[in-house]
């Protein structure tokens with residue numbers, strides 16, 4: 001995407017900005033499209049200011065080298081109170097609204113700490129260079145050496161939020177956290193929600209139980225503060241979540257540690273999170289062909305403005321919409337796609353690959369509902385552990401209802417896959433009639449995610465036919481499972497493969513216990529490990545995504561340059577190596 005600024009001229013301190021700011025960003029509860037009467041609060045003064053700074057930086061520095069990252073500017077910690085900083089900004093010398101590179105650099109240096117300076121490296125106490133019992137099945141010396149390097153990356157990625165953030169929250173968009181955390185890496189310099197699940201899977205393989213538990217403690221603190229787990233621990237992520245995997249994190253930690261205290265203190269937070277996902281904005285009722293009404297859930301961010309961390313792109317993308325309400329609706333769909341974790345993908349487009357047709361809130365997603373059945377079962381399990389039998393029974397019952405709903409609304413008996421369902425509209429408080437032909441028949445890795453959950457992987461005849469379907473889907477490529485079959489230029493599409501998708505499918509296949517499924521799982525894992533290894537040898541780093549069409553190449557596309565580090569990729573490689581090992585005599589090459 002090229003960043004153009006065609007529809008509005010943003011000048012530094014003229015009224016153009018203020019008017020624009022007012023008309024677009026001030027929204028009332030009675031906005032035309034029905035979104036459950038959801039009021040969207042204005043950004044905090046700090047965020048509004050940092051977005052102005054971001055826009056000026058974009059105009060001053062440009063993006064000719066493709067290195068401009070708008071997120072950097074909303075991450076900058078202040079050195080002085082906002083009023084002082086804003087005053088200095090207003091007074092920057094400018095020529096007809098534009099600030100020189102030199103003046104802006106001087107201002108940035110004098111008034112801000114660096115992005116990420118408020119979240120510092122921390123040596124995890126439970127890290128040892130080679131933990132006892134580490135990946136016992138990895139016999140190949142070079143793979144073992146590499147696995148130990150990947151393991152050592154937890155040191156690079158463990159952070160602590162500075163006390164200054166809690167003391168002066170108005171100086172930081174970073175949110176204070178009670179414990180240490182592990183970040184994905186590069187521009188993702190804060191803790192993220194669904195990434196943390198695979199980070200934790202890796203930490204468990206690395207025997208770093210305290211570091212894993214600390215992440216969960218942080219996410220619970222976000223629920224206590226905001227009512228749900230934020231997309232990430234930043235002030236600009238307070239109005240959307242991400243795929244709900246906190247209960248799955250706690251479950252995995254509990255399996256390794258039998259930490260009943262953790263389960264006890266998590267349960268109230270999980271119940272609160274469950275309410276968030278079942279609130280009006282996320283809930284949809286479907287009347288199926290047999291006359292049964294089902295309740296399922298969708299992504300929907302409480303946001304109808306440009307995402308602050310990417311507002312340059314979002315404004316440019318929205319520039320062809322003429323009305324304020326169309327722009328607001330589009331911004332909501334963009335933020336909701338971010339809530340899905342799949343930002344961005346043809347999965348959410350009514351007319352792929354046309355980005356302006358994003359309609360995330362009109363999709364009932366297979367994977368979200370699979371995660372929620374997992375959450376229901378985990379809550380039932382935790383309730384049982386803590387002796388709360390009635391809560392346990394209640395959640396078992398609702399998981400049964402969701403299973404029926406998933407079978408009725410998503411399952412496609414011809415394709416032997418679960419397909420996302422398109423709503424006519426994204427209206428709330430209305431029962432939608434299930435209609436043939438509204439299932440999205442395009443191939444996505446998410447069509448197989450239910451396999452990851454017990455109600456589905458434990459049904460061996462079902463797994464048998466889904467395995468056949470996966471094998472012939474076209475999604476299995478040289479270096480792993482493709483996200484989709486559409487090469488749209490978006491990062492959650494072909495030819496990218498993502499660690500979490502590989503992991504969920506592999507683990508589901510494996511847990512089915514079916515021989516054929518197990519060998520497919522191992523095949524995918526070997527391809528994935530191989531490409532991660534070859535790319536690491538070539539580039540010296542772990543990447544956030546890989547090109548599954550070409551073994552030994554990392555992925556691209558999307559709205560920012562490819563990132564390295566990388567939390568969930570490291571986690572999945574370690575989890576796969578723990579499960580499958582690597583024999584001494586198996587070559588590793590593409």
Ligand SMILES: *[C@@H]1O[C@H](CO)[C@@H](O)[C@H](O)[C@H]1NC(C)=O
Pocket residue numbers: 038039040041226238239302303
């Ligand atoms: C957006 O998030 C902020 C901070 O959590 C909250 O105060 C506000 O109510 C949220 N907006 C909506 C519409 O929920």
Ligand SMILES: *[C@@H]1O[C@H](CO)[C@@H](O)[C@H](O)[C@H]1NC(C)=O
Pocket residue numbers: 009096
């Ligand atoms: C100042 O900026 C405006 C808007 O971009 C432009 O139309 C005008 O020509 C500029 N004036 C000068 C003197 O550069």
Ligand SMILES: *[C@@H]1O[C@H](CO)[C@@H](O)[C@H](O)[C@H]1NC(C)=O
Pocket residue numbers: 316317318319320356
């Ligand atoms: C806006 O519309 C023009 C003309 O159809 C098109 O070329 C351009 O790509 C569109 N811009 C965006 C951001 O969609």
Ligand SMILES: *[C@@H]1O[C@H](CO)[C@@H](O)[C@H](O)[C@H]1NC(C)=O
Pocket residue numbers: 351354355356357
């Ligand atoms: C993309 O979709 C928008 C909104 O429906 C439409 O106005 C535009 O013409 C489409 N662009 C292309 C290139 O098809």
Ligand SMILES: *[C@@H]1O[C@H](CO)[C@@H](O)[C@H](O)[C@H]1NC(C)=O
Pocket residue numbers: 387389
């Ligand atoms: C909960 O159920 C278990 C058996 O499933 C039983 O042993 C226990 O006494 C029950 N607890 C309560 C509080 O009813």
Ligand SMILES: *[C@@H]1O[C@H](CO)[C@@H](O)[C@H](O)[C@H]1NC(C)=O
Pocket residue numbers: 153156540541542565
């Ligand atoms: C990890 O951190 C060490 C020490 O700071 C550094 O030398 C190394 O390059 C880092 N590795 C990666 C892959 O970022």
